Amino acid sequence: MAEAYICEAVRTAGGRRNGRLSREHPADLGGLVIDAVLDRTGVDPAAVEDVVFGCVSQIGPQTFNLARTSILSSHLPVSVPGVTVDRQCGSSQQAVHFAAQAVLAGSQDLVIAGGVESMSQVPILSAMTTATKAGMLSPFAGRKMQERYPGQEFSQFEGAEKVAKKYGVTKDELDQFAYDSHVRARQATEAGRFSEELVPVEVELEDGTQTTHDVDEGIRWEPDLEAIRGLEPLAEDGLISAANASQITDGASAVLVASEEAVKKYGLKPLARIHTMAVVGSDPTMVLEGPIPGTEQVLKKAGLSIDDMGVYEVNEAFGSVPLAWQKALGADYDKLNVNGGAQALGHPLGATGSKLVGSLVYEMRRRNERYGLLAICEGLGTANATILERVE
Numbered sequence: 416m417a418e419a420y421i422c423e424a425v426r427t428a429g430g431r432r433n434g435r436l437s438r439e440h441p442a443d444l445g446g447l448v449i450d451a452v453l454d455r456t457g458v459d460p461a462a463v464e465d466v467v468f469g470c471v472s473q474i475g476p477q478t479f480n481l482a483r484t485s486i487l488s489s490h491l492p493v494s495v496p497g498v499t500v501d502r503q504c505g506s507s508q509q510a511v512h513f514a515a516q517a518v519l520a521g522s523q524d525l526v527i528a529g530g531v532e533s534m535s536q537v538p539i540l541s542a543m544t545t546a547t548k549a550g551m552l553s554p555f556a557g558r559k560m561q562e563r564y565p566g567q568e569f570s571q572f573e574g575a576e577k578v579a580k581k582y583g584v585t586k587d588e589l590d591q592f593a594y595d596s597h598v599r600a601r602q603a604t605e606a607g608r609f610s611e612e613l614v615p616v617e618v619e620l621e622d623g624t625q626t627t628h629d630v631d632e633g634i635r636w637e638p639d640l641e642a643i644r645g646l647e648p649l650a651e652d653g654l655i656s657a658a659n660a661s662q663i664t665d666g667a668s669a670v671l672v673a674s675e676e677a678v679k680k681y682g683l684k685p686l687a688r689i690h691t692m693a694v695v696g697s698d699p700t701m702v703l704e705g706p707i708p709g710t711e712q713v714l715k716k717a718g719l720s721i722d723d724m725g726v727y728e729v730n731e732a733f734g735s736v737p738l739a740w741q742k743a744l745g746a747d748y749d750k751l752n753v754n755g756g757a758q759a760l761g762h763p764l765g766a767t768g769s770k771l772v773g774s775l776v777y778e779m780r781r782r783n784e785r786y787g788l789l790a791i792c793e794g795l796g797t798a799n800a801t802i803l804e805r806v807e
């Protein structure tokens with residue numbers, strides 16, 4: 416049977432909005448993670464058959480096919496093509512799926528999948544402004560969609576509240592989870608658990624100082640549960656606050672996906688095999704519920720149960736998403752986002768999927784766990800889910 420292996424996984428440390436990565440061109444960040452994959456694997460750059468990158472806001476510096484501009488900012492030869500995909504917050508998880516599907520189909524042997532987002536340079540939702548007509552809540556919704564969903568904004572903030580309400584996630588649980596995310600991220604950083612995945616970035620700060628960016632900038636080193644509890648919710652009577660939302664972040668990540676044949680030919684060391692993939696759509700007005708049916712579907716396809724999963728990453732787009740997921744699936748809080756998540760480390764939209772593939776792979780290997788699961792909620796209700804299997 417054909418196999419698709421993850422042979423390397425790298426990421427930049429997350430940069431806070433207007434922070435250390437904010438002056439880096441997104442294509443330079445993309446080129447940097449591609450080069451890190453090439454350097455670490457020693458694979459022949461000309462043998463890479465495609466680069467599939469995720470990016471959500473494909474305008475300004477992120478336009479004109481960011482995968483290709485990243486290739487042209489890397490050591491890959493011009494013969495390597497590239498394509499940029501938008502599956503919203505799961506874009507680079509989808510990039511990994513597309514790469515794996517090409518390899519499993521026998522159509523390609525070596526594909527780099529990854530993603531980039533500079534949320535400082537291209538703010539979230541900025542692509543929405545170009546087509547806005549007066550009175551139109553959501554410029555992406557045409558007449559038929561507006562007739563079907565009258566007055567709907569499809570807002571992720573509303574979705575986060577709705578998901579909390581539907582699954583009975585409380586304010587106390589959200590506050591504790593936000594706090595735990597920072598504690599776990601700090602502990603992981605101090606223990607060097609991100610050292611395999613991180614690629615240092617040499618950056619010039621606004622005052623002209625040169626520095627190395629190699630630590631996630633969003634972590635609160637002394638998180639304060641009382642301060643989290645005291646934050647004003649974003650909406651009146653709401654549960655969602657700045658602490659339990661994912662942070663606005665700049666970053667890039669990439670993985671190498673290889674066939675069995677490429678592993679042998681290039682002497683690669685597989686870290687995990689892509690065991691099962693799923694992608695689903697769910698109610699777009701709930702926006703963020705997709706990881707639940709996505710996980711149900713991927714487990715069913717794999718013939719496995721949630722208890723078979725040794726560790727899981729469910730993106731902390733908002734704290735209510737993984738907590739609702741945990742309740743619905745009967746999953747174990749102690750196996751969920753064990754090194755912190757987007758509440759502490761940030762959520763550089765297009766880069767998050769392949770970033771979390773890497774974090775999951777390295778944690779499965781540290782824990783000697785056979786299976787790991789990744790699920791990400793995506794705008795308008797879609798979700799990707801992936802089961803990885805550790806390879807010795």
Ligand SMILES: CC(C)(COP(=O)(O)OP(=O)(O)OC[C@H]1O[C@@H](n2cnc3c(N)ncnc32)[C@H](O)[C@@H]1OP(=O)(O)O)[C@@H](O)C(=O)NCCC(=O)NCCS
Nearest residue numbers: 504571593635639642643656657658660661662663732762
């Ligand atoms: C929620 C959101 C609007 C908050 O934006 P913001 O107000 O600029 O948020 P910040 O992170 O700068 O935090 C503002 C303040 O809240 C307080 N705060 C935030 N997190 C805190 C925490 N964990 N503990 C204590 N105080 C905290 C601080 O006072 C902070 O100011 P400081 O960083 O100068 O200390 C923004 O992060 C956001 O849009 N997130 C979601 C992004 C998104 O939709 N992604 C896609 C998912 S579907």
